[in-house]
Amino acid sequence: MTIEFNVEGMSCQHCVSAVTGAIRERDATARVQVDLAAGKVAVDSTASVEMLKDAIDDAGYTVVAVANQ
Template sequence: MEPQRFTVAGMTCGHCEQAVQRAIRQLDASAQIQIDRAQNLVQVQSSQPRAALATAIRDAGYAVSA
């Protein structure tokens, strides 16, 4: 399974990263998540649909594109 990549705006600190991780893990507790805050990049390996993951990130208060 290929990781899904999201461009996420608004992550400015470690707390932001944790909020994004929490949002994704509420949807899929076993998701593998890598965040590169400098590049505004979130990579998620999950069986959940892309749209559901993007919605979870948006609901945590972050803008998602791509």
């Protein structure tokens, strides 16, 4: 299932790497797509929404909304 997160605080490729790495630490097979301009992170994963949100939060970014696609 793909879950889309609206995320604040991402502005560069380092941010993309940090978010992607944090998510993949919890689900090594997750597919992660980051749209910096829109502030969106789309994750195709079997992990729970809460686990993925926590990963983004732990990387230092703020999830402001979650939507299933």
